[in-house]
Amino acid sequence: MAVWIKWSFWILMLKTFPLIAWGDEQDHSLKQVLFCQPQSPSPVLLKMFDEEQMFQYNFADKSVVPRIPNLKKWANQDVFSNSSDLAFDIQLCTEAMQNFTQAVVNITPETKGILDIKVFTLHPLTIGKPNTLVCFISNIIPPDLNITWRKNGILLTEGISYTGYFALSNIEYQTFSYLNITPTYTDSYTCNAQEGSTTAVAYWVSEYPTPSEILENVLCYLAIAIGIVFLFLGLLFLFLTWKQHRNGFVVQEMIDCSFENNETATFHYSLTFNRMTVVAYDATRQKFTYCDPYPCIKQIYMVAAGIAKKLNNKPGIVTRMQQEKSKCQAQVKEFWENTMERRVQPSMKVFLPDIVHEGSIPHLVCHVWGFYPADIVVLWLLNDTILVKNYTNAVPVGDWTYQIVALLDMRGSLPENKYTCVVQHSSLQDPMTEDWSYGLTSNQIKKISIATVVFVLGLVTLIAGFVLWRNAKKSGYIPIPGYNEGN
Numbered sequence: 001m002a003v004w005i006k007w008s009f010w011i012l013m014l015k016t017f018p019l020i021a022w023g024d025e026q027d028h029s030l031k032q033v034l035f036c037q038p039q040s041p042s043p044v045l046l047k048m049f050d051e052e053q054m055f056q057y058n059f060a061d062k063s064v065v066p067r068i069p070n071l072k073k074w075a076n077q078d079v080f081s082n083s084s085d086l087a088f089d090i091q092l093c094t095e096a097m098q099n100f101t102q103a104v105v106n107i108t109p110e111t112k113g114i115l116d117i118k119v120f121t122l123h124p125l126t127i128g129k130p131n132t133l134v135c136f137i138s139n140i141i142p143p144d145l146n147i148t149w150r151k152n153g154i155l156l157t158e159g160i161s162y163t164g165y166f167a168l169s170n171i172e173y174q175t176f177s178y179l180n181i182t183p184t185y186t187d188s189y190t191c192n193a194q195e196g197s198t199t200a201v202a203y204w205v206s207e208y209p210t211p212s213e214i215l216e217n218v219l220c221y222l223a224i225a226i227g228i229v230f231l232f233l234g235l236l237f238l239f240l241t242w243k244q245h246r247n248g249f250v251v252q253e254m255i256d257c258s259f260e261n262n263e264t265a266t267f268h269y270s271l272t273f274n275r276m277t278v279v280a281y282d283a284t285r286q287k288f289t290y291c292d293p294y295p296c297i298k299q300i301y302m303v304a305a306g307i308a309k310k311l312n313n314k315p316g317i318v319t320r321m322q323q324e325k326s327k328c329q330a331q332v333k334e335f336w337e338n339t340m341e342r343r344v345q346p347s348m349k350v351f352l353p354d355i356v357h358e359g360s361i362p363h364l365v366c367h368v369w370g371f372y373p374a375d376i377v378v379l380w381l382l383n384d385t386i387l388v389k390n391y392t393n394a395v396p397v398g399d400w401t402y403q404i405v406a407l408l409d410m411r412g413s414l415p416e417n418k419y420t421c422v423v424q425h426s427s428l429q430d431p432m433t434e435d436w437s438y439g440l441t442s443n444q445i446k447k448i449s450i451a452t453v454v455f456v457l458g459l460v461t462l463i464a465g466f467v468l469w470r471n472a473k474k475s476g477y478i479p480i481p482g483y484n485e486g487n
């Protein structure tokens, strides 16, 4: 619902955000990522666009799994390197992992990320209405997690799905798990991510529920008394224990090309160990280099030198790099519409949740979800002009959409205040807005207007009908003989 906004809004916005240029001047990349590690899953083969997973290779049945249905038509082996090259890469990755690990196991500990875990609902929460909890785990290294869900402490086995790992540009990984739920006021859920002896837990209960629409409708059509039933929130809790274990050595091969809008994509080949780039391809010299420009410790240097030598001596490797480069550049164009030009409009909902927990701060919620790309600006305006706060930090949901929840502290707000949540996104020509003020929402006003019109129309019809009927009776009035006489 794009609504015309007052001129003053525009001036304000231009003043506040003079340089919003969606998607321009940003680096993008299309990557083929192969990683191997001592523990499972290994090897893992992925195709990534920026921070989104496009395809995942299933080694068990040799199938290519698209992350979202839009990408189905390309879901075949051709999105990856050809099978003989892949076989070589997997062998190299596995051997390199073993050799590096052997070389440094007693010298350096493996690199480990401190897991960041969040649980939130996919849609604004309504008690009793099916929803999906998203468990988003980032900063993962090594990519070796057991993710489990519990409801009121009891392990769940149904309604759960996983996305597998997403390989990010900074050689970290992230992953998502989804749980289908029907929220209640009292159930609590936890998402547990276990990595060896390290456990991260995120805890979630219904806290700020949205007003129930079913009840609202019923009440509206019955008597126009609005009772607010509640909902919503995602509460986050992080608990972490830490203990070292010696199996976090990951080798990752990345074949990618990066590009800005419409520019020729630049090709890269790199092999990383423990998040350090140890071997890379220098396209100008047509040579694999090692420990350059970042120096390595001696033990790693030896292994890296061996790998670079092996690659440099491999017949046809320069041709292959050229083929990989043209393939990557061709794929940038092939996927353009579904990557660079992909635009999905947001949905939004503004509501004042009921306070479930005594003493918590009242917040107005603007929940915006389902959009792509991630760049977004969500503004809170007071009485049409004053900018109260803006938000830009969208979270990924793992399915090529993002969401953002903009909270506004309502302490000290005046009853006559009007708040507007404004959403600016590259999928929208005009900003999307939704107003909120104490009392009735615009939707409620709409419903009430309809109810009132129907009610008044009915009343008018009734009165008119009754009057006509009475007049008709009057004009045809024939006194009953003797009835009016004698009073």
Ligand SMILES: *[C@@H]1O[C@H](CO)[C@@H](O)[C@H](O)[C@H]1NC(C)=O
Binding pocket: 092, 095, 096, 099, 303, 306, 307
């Ligand atoms: C790993 O080490 C073995 C034994 O030293 C060597 O034969 C092999 O080429 C090495 N492989 C890699 C990829 O470094």
Ligand SMILES: *[C@@H]1O[C@H](CO)[C@@H](O)[C@H](O)[C@H]1NC(C)=O
Binding pocket: 144, 145, 146, 194, 195, 196
């Ligand atoms: C994950 O769970 C499986 C089976 O419960 C167990 O064998 C494995 O060690 C666990 N992995 C981690 C990293 O905790």
Ligand SMILES: *[C@@H]1O[C@H](CO)[C@@H](O)[C@H](O)[C@H]1NC(C)=O
Binding pocket: 082, 083, 084, 085, 316, 319, 320, 323
């Ligand atoms: C795979 O690539 C290699 C070298 O890069 C090439 O020799 C071979 O013909 C390719 N195979 C197919 C099926 O394209």
